[in-house]
């Protein structure tokens with residue numbers, strides 16, 4: 051008895067053999083769908099696009115610290131590599147968990163992890179498995195803070211996609227989690243963060259993080 | 265674009281297909297089509313054996329009947345001369361739908377040849393004869409209804425351009441102008457409820473701008489809309505684009 | 519049996535539902551066209567390009583599907599082929615059983631709707647939670663989605679609030695923000711408790727084995743952070759040739775679906791979590807669902823498989839807007855469903871849904887908006903032709919026979935006679951005639967006066983005048 055695989059592939063060949071001609075692969079630039087108006091480079095433009103995509107941008111750790119105290123964000127998860135670098139800027143009452151505790155998922159006000167890159171065209175952050183210390187930390191708390199080295203920017207979505215390494219889980223994050231399922235009314239923070247923050251600042255991490263081509 | 269590459273136009277002979285609806289209901293539109301083609305310098309033949317383009321059967325899914333009728337039509341409109349159709353929908357049936365319905369048939373090349381010779385009337389005036397300004401005047405506030413079968417064809421631009429040249433003709437914007445009026449051939453009787461709702465929306469939208477006339481390259485849409493308006497007790501003055509062009513060159517409404 | 523089912527459904531549709539759908543579709547149409555107009559001066563060119571990219575992959579699926587399989591296996595993914603929906607169910611329930619979990623989280627996937635997956639998992643005692651907010655409401659109500667992108671487009675916020683209250687998710691409150699917070703709270707425990715998460719796939723690249731999953735809510739992400747096993751269920755047509763096709767297809771998909779430029783989350787998954795990652799699936803499976811797709815791929819309606827499920831065709835379709843998604847009695851409503859619905863039923867089931875292809879004026883609005891340039895009206899006409907050829911009962915209901923027309927239209931003598939004698943219509947009480955077709959027209963419409971023969975007479979007299 052032929053197995054499932056053989057059944058499907060045999061049917062497929064039998065069916066396709068009936069075609070008198072098959073469509074060739076068209077010639078096109080990978081960024082054919084990048085609108086001219088969204089092209090451009092540079093950190094300033096990226097910061098603008100992030101903001102337009104409803105991502106809150108800070109360009110100094112101090113500003114991030116102020117933001118967290120304004121939000122009374124007392125407990126959060128933090129990437130253990132980032133914690134010592136950020137600690138000086140966070141208020142003394144801010145508690146950082148360096149391991150994500152499932153039992154505290156509803157207590158965490160924020161999660162701090164690294165982003166691997168950014169996409170200027172769409173104002174997106176790129177998260178990868180290798181740079182994200184814990185997927186839950188980047189997702190479950192109401193506020194997610196992605197720390198991004200401003201050197202790691204891609205101009206277009208096409209650059210980002212074609213220039214990716216072989217990380218098993220890559221997420222382009224553009225703004226916060228949202229839904230319009232109920233009467234088309236936009237509500238943010240469905241399952242993911244209700245506020246997406248980016249600390250666009252070179253924290254001078256010891257290893258060679260943040261290079262998407264690695 | 266739905267239209268095939270057309271054979272280049274040679275000479276001034278054209279064969280006019282008036283459409284079954286003009287044959288049965290809208291004789292003045294058919295007359296006007298003859299007159300404006302002649303005015304544009306064409307030698308017009310109107311083969312008397314013409315009947316219908318076959319689209320009714322195409323949309324009904326009865327492609328056997330469709331092919332029979334289209335074969336008849338191809339026979340009646342044989343020869344090298346362009347076939348000019350006084351309906352965007354019937355023209356599309358011949359240049360777009362016929363080659364689909366004849367896939368795998370031995371006489372597909374005959375239909376492909378017909379397709380390359382078939383033009384909707386205003387497309388022919390504008391793009392085959394190069395008329396870009398229609399001299400004339402007609403004092404009216406008008407709505408242009410683009411039949412759905414002219415989507416993706418040059419007819420829409422042609423109708424707008426020809427109307428734009430007519431003095432005194434004011435073209436009004438209608439909400440949801442692109443939406444179908446719900447006719448759809450057999451659809452109007454197989455789905456009477458939905459068809460009627462669509463028709464009422466269209467008629468209400470059109471009447472909301474209070475036009476003197478509603479113009480189209482397709483009498484089928486206009487007939488449906490007028491029929492809907494009629495049951496609602498509203499006046500719905502319809503004009504084939506050919507009537508508008510002819511009346512404009514005569515300087516006014518009949 | 520002389521009324522088309524979609525028309526009957528539409529005429530009985532609750533006016534509140536119709537209004538909800540009208541408002542919902544209008545909103546998305548507006549957003550979509552605004553963004554596309556702002557971004558692209560040659561949208562048709564891009565649609566054609568995207569259509570060709572998709573068609574190329576489909577025309578070479580015998581090569582790309584095994585290639586995708588190889589890449590996935592290289593990435594540590596277990597690949598399954600499911601010739602039928604039943605087989606897919608067997609595979610998935612087998613995996614879920616073997617995992618021992620009682621809770622499964624599910625993201626939105628139209629293929630899973632084809633399997634009725636959540637209900638089938640419930641049958642074996644597994645709680646399969648729909649985590650997309652809209653799908654969650656559908657699940658609470660034991661309802662079916664009415665739209666492929668906006669499943670609860672037919673419901674008002676009051677409906678949703680009622681369901682939440684009924685199912686113990688707080689007192690009645692129809693503030694969408696409150697509703698969303700409650701769902702958030704309820705679901706996170708499930709995400710963490712689930713042993714298995716099931717997603718669909720928007721695209722699978724044959725080049726890299728990357729599975730692209732697009733969401734706004736982040737539910738697929740959470741599924742992939744909470745569970746130990748990830749099962750991605752994908753129709754075989756989801757395979758694309760290369761990674762470089764993704765930017766084009768994603769850009770058009772998202773703009774067409776919601777008018778956004780990119781969705782909140784585009785996730786590219788190519789295998790189980792990496793060694794250093796503490797959260798996420800340690801095991802990943804991809805189930806390729808055939809279920810008659812391999813038959814469609816070489817046939818005359820094959821372009822329908824290009825579909826990237828953006829929903830634009832239904833938003834723009836006046837018939838969909840009058841009748842709602844439920845009128846289409848299946849997983850895929852609107853223009854795409856009128857073709858895909860009957861075809862996915864296979865040889866034997868085709869007739870069941872063949873009437874859907876009747877539910878169109880062939881106005882072409884759908885074909886104009888389709889981001890992958892599917893010639894929808896042509897395909898709908900082809901399905902009609904097949905339905906007529908096979909004499910399907912559902913497809914023939916209320917369709918007038920073309921017999922008389924065929925005879926007259928092929929015989930010009932008869933035609934001319936009919937043109938003249940048609941004038942009797944002017945004297946008949948047409949509205950009262952006991953003919954279905956006649957009633958269907960005249961109940962809501964008048965007919966202009968019959969003037970057959972006048973034009974031909976004018977032509978003759980004119981000619982005689984000229985000859986003289």
Ligand code: SF4
Nearest residue numbers: 825826828829831888
């Ligand atoms: S058929 Fe085209 S428009 Fe309709 S859902 Fe599919 S991709 Fe979108």
